[in-house]
Amino acid sequence: MTSTPAIELRNISKIFNGTTAVSDVNLSISDGEFIAFIGPSGCGKTTTLRMIAGLEQPTAGEIASYGKRVDQLKPWERDTPLVWQNFALFPFMSVAENVAFGLKMMRLPEAEIKKRIAEWMERVGILQLRDRAISQLSGGQKQRVALARALVTQPRILLLDEPLGALDAHLRIKMQSELKTLQQETGITFIYVTHNQSEALAMANLVAVMNEGRIQQLGSPNQVYRAPSNRFVAQFVGMNNLIDGEVAAIDGEHCMIRAGSNSFSVPAANKPSPGDKVTFIISADLVAIESAEAPQRENQIAATFRGEEFIGSVVTMFFETEYGAEFKVQQQQRAVQKLGLKFGDRVNLSWTANDSFMLL
Amino acid sequence: MRRLNAFFATITVPPILWQVIFFLVPLIFLVVMTFWSVQNYRLKPDFTFTNWQKVLAAGYFYDIYLRTFLYAAAATVITSIVAFPVSLFLGLNAGPRFRIVAIFLLICPFFTSYLVRTYSWQVIISDNGIINTMLGAVGIGQVAMLNTFVGTMIGYATFFLPLVILLQFASIAAIDRDLIQAAHNLRCGRLRTIFAVVVPSAKVGLTVGAAFAFILAFGDFVAPSLLGGGRSPTLSILIIDTVKSASDWPRASVVAMAMIVTMMGVIFAALTFAYRKPGETH
Ligand SMILES: Nc1ncnc2c1ncn2[C@@H]1O[C@H](COP(=O)(O)OP(=O)(O)OP(=O)(O)O)[C@@H](O)[C@H]1O
Ligand SMILES: [Mg+2]
Numbered sequence: 142m143t144s145t146p147a148i149e150l151r152n153i154s155k156i157f158n159g160t161t162a163v164s165d166v167n168l169s170i171s172d173g174e175f176i177a178f179i180g181p182s183g184c185g186k187t188t189t190l191r192m193i194a195g196l197e198q199p200t201a202g203e204i205a206s207y208g209k210r211v212d213q214l215k216p217w218e219r220d221t222p223l224v225w226q227n228f229a230l231f232p233f234m235s236v237a238e239n240v241a242f243g244l245k246m247m248r249l250p251e252a253e254i255k256k257r258i259a260e261w262m263e264r265v266g267i268l269q270l271r272d273r274a275i276s277q278l279s280g281g282q283k284q285r286v287a288l289a290r291a292l293v294t295q296p297r298i299l300l301l302d303e304p305l306g307a308l309d310a311h312l313r314i315k316m317q318s319e320l321k322t323l324q325q326e327t328g329i330t331f332i333y334v335t336h337n338q339s340e341a342l343a344m345a346n347l348v349a350v351m352n353e354g355r356i357q358q359l360g361s362p363n364q365v366y367r368a369p370s371n372r373f374v375a376q377f378v379g380m381n382n383l384i385d386g387e388v389a390a391i392d393g394e395h396c397m398i399r400a401g402s403n404s405f406s407v408p409a410a411n412k413p414s415p416g417d418k419v420t421f422i423i424s425a426d427l428v429a430i431e432s433a434e435a436p437q438r439e440n441q442i443a444a445t446f447r448g449e450e451f452i453g454s455v456v457t458m459f460f461e462t463e464y465g466a467e468f469k470v471q472q473q474q475r476a477v478q479k480l481g482l483k484f485g486d487r488v489n490l491s492w493t494a495n496d497s498f499m500l501l
Numbered sequence: 502m503r504r505l506n507a508f509f510a511t512i513t514v515p516p517i518l519w520q521v522i523f524f525l526v527p528l529i530f531l532v533v534m535t536f537w538s539v540q541n542y543r544l545k546p547d548f549t550f551t552n553w554q555k556v557l558a559a560g561y562f563y564d565i566y567l568r569t570f571l572y573a574a575a576a577t578v579i580t581s582i583v584a585f586p587v588s589l590f591l592g593l594n595a596g597p598r599f600r601i602v603a604i605f606l607l608i609c610p611f612f613t614s615y616l617v618r619t620y621s622w623q624v625i626i627s628d629n630g631i632i633n634t635m636l637g638a639v640g641i642g643q644v645a646m647l648n649t650f651v652g653t654m655i656g657y658a659t660f661f662l663p664l665v666i667l668l669q670f671a672s673i674a675a676i677d678r679d680l681i682q683a684a685h686n687l688r689c690g691r692l693r694t695i696f697a698v699v700v701p702s703a704k705v706g707l708t709v710g711a712a713f714a715f716i717l718a719f720g721d722f723v724a725p726s727l728l729g730g731g732r733s734p735t736l737s738i739l740i741i742d743t744v745k746s747a748s749d750w751p752r753a754s755v756v757a758m759a760m761i762v763t764m765m766g767v768i769f770a771a772l773t774f775a776y777r778k779p780g781e782t783h
Contacts, residue, residue: 231683232702246687
């Protein structure tokens with residue numbers, strides 16, 4: 142590990158004839174970091190990655206790598222191999238020739254090339270495919286070839302643009318853990334773009350949430366998940382319910398927020414004063430379902446069951462409340478079965494004050 | 502299903518019929534005719550091997566065959582190399598509007614007869630033609646071009662250079678740009694990328710372009726006779742002479758058969774090369 146950042150973006154912007162793709166991004170990525178960029182489609186993730194690789198020229202700003210300016214360098218003068226979403230393997234070459242490509246360009250001796258490509262093909266499990274044509278590979282195998290082709294040059298930084306996007310769900314989970322292990326073993330700085338937030342949260346040490354060309358929040362997976370820094374992050378990451386209200390009173394660590402016919406106790410953040418308009422969030426997995434009576438306490442609201450969605454053993458239930466038609470509650474399927482709710486049933490939803498979180 | 506079969510029948514039968522009537526039948530007739538004989542300048546159905554024996558025993562036949570082959574090979578290499586930078590620019594760098602104009606200009610020459618265009622070259626490259634007049638004006642002596650190898654090559658280029666460019670361009674324009682960027686990303690500089698990625702990616706178009714150049718040059722009569730002077734005859738000139746001077750259609754057919762077999766061999770080799778899969782060489 143070195144203390145100079147592996148990649149530093151200073152006031153980076155990219156404007157494509159009129160459309161702003163990336164807007165004034167400042168970011169420092171330490172050596173050995175696994176950073177994931179997440180954000181909705183078109184928010185500028187790929188553009189940011191391509192600027193680091195030199196495949197796109199920034200409209201403004203500077204890029205440095207290990208203390209040296211790189212933004213003036215041609216792509217082939219940089220050491221930032223990219224794993225492409227569509228793999229971009231050379232169809233006119235065999236698997237082994239694809240993997241050897243970068244080393245050939247570095248003009249390494251033939252024997253050294255042979256040794257290194259065998260090592261990496263072995264490591265990612267494609268050694269037996271070495272003489273195959275690219276068209277004869279499955280998606281997962283192509284993925285491995287793409288990885289080997291990028292890693293065989295022993296870069297200090299690896300760029301990955303939705304590398305698992307083309308794979309089915311099972312393979313994606315398997316590759317996630319393989320990639321994570323690979324990153325930990327090699328200590329290579331991974332800069333990873335995805336729009337799959339669970340992938341980012343599961344793999345990365347550092348998550349950059351982007352929207353409209355700007356970084357909305359930079360933090361650990363837990364921070365962006367449990368402590369989103371703004372409304373966008375709260376809605377994009379995790380499964381959060383947002384409630385807008387007005388500060389009614391402040392009581393030490395907590396403040397009382399009035400919203401509609403209910404009042405809520407929320408840990409105070411950013412020194413609010415009575416009368417302030419604020420938004421607080423409560424994560425869907427921290428909400429309890431109780432039998433219906435008129436709400437009696439703080440942090441309790443009346444709701445009508447409207448729909449549900451299954452992801453594995455977790456059920457997301459949708460309730461209609463006075464705060465909107467889609468108040469989300471997430472529970473284990475077993476617990477939901479015990480409740481035996483039918484669409485249209487009325488219930489109360491509640492949560493512990495300390496689980497809710499005031500947006501700044 | 503039956504309706505689908507009927508549909509395929511209606512779209513596949515006409516071209517097959519066309520091929521049979523206009524290619525296969527004449528070809529069979531050509532083969533049959535190589536065994537006929539000629540008496541008093543009249544064709545006479547027969548079954549004799551003399552035509553084959555006479556042609557294949559003649560030393561001049563092999564000279565002419567070799568010359569034709571080498572001329573066609575030279576024309577293939579020269580036009581492919583001249584066309585490539587143009588195709589590269591049109592396929593990778595040119596903007597869409599420039600491209601359309603360029604394609605239009607490349608098709609334009611086919612509006613006028615190849616013969617007419619060849620005659621106009623005579624005016625340009627003859628000993629007191631436009632080029633030599635200009636060279637003379639700057640004090641450079643006459644350069645013989647008309648009735649030489651150079652003249653023949655200029656004729657071939659007039660014939661099919663635009664076609665070779667169009668074929669090369671079409672396959673270069675279809676290259677996945679990500680592949681080129683992926684090469685750059687793996688430390689492959691601009692020039693190297695052309696040989697490492699562009700050429701192999703466009704292999705089919707480059708090969709088909711070269712195959713067309715070879716076949717058109719190999720069978721051409723106009724360029725070697727009008728610009729090459731006809732003093733170093735090619736197989737087409739030989740055929741014409743054989744028919745004109747002796748009305749010996751059967752022997753001309755033997756020469757034609759040699760040409761057809763050669764061209765089929767070249768096409769077969771070209772297509773095998775173009776569509777070879779990676780990894781099959783090891
Ligand atoms: N070459 C280009 N020319 C013009 N506009 C572009 C170009 N590349 C990207 N853009 C625009 O820049 C914006 C950001 O694009 P980018 O590809 O970085 O998004 P992304 O975050 O990677 O999205 P996705 O998740 O869909 O891949 C988009 O609005 C896109 O239309
Ligand atoms: Mg993208």
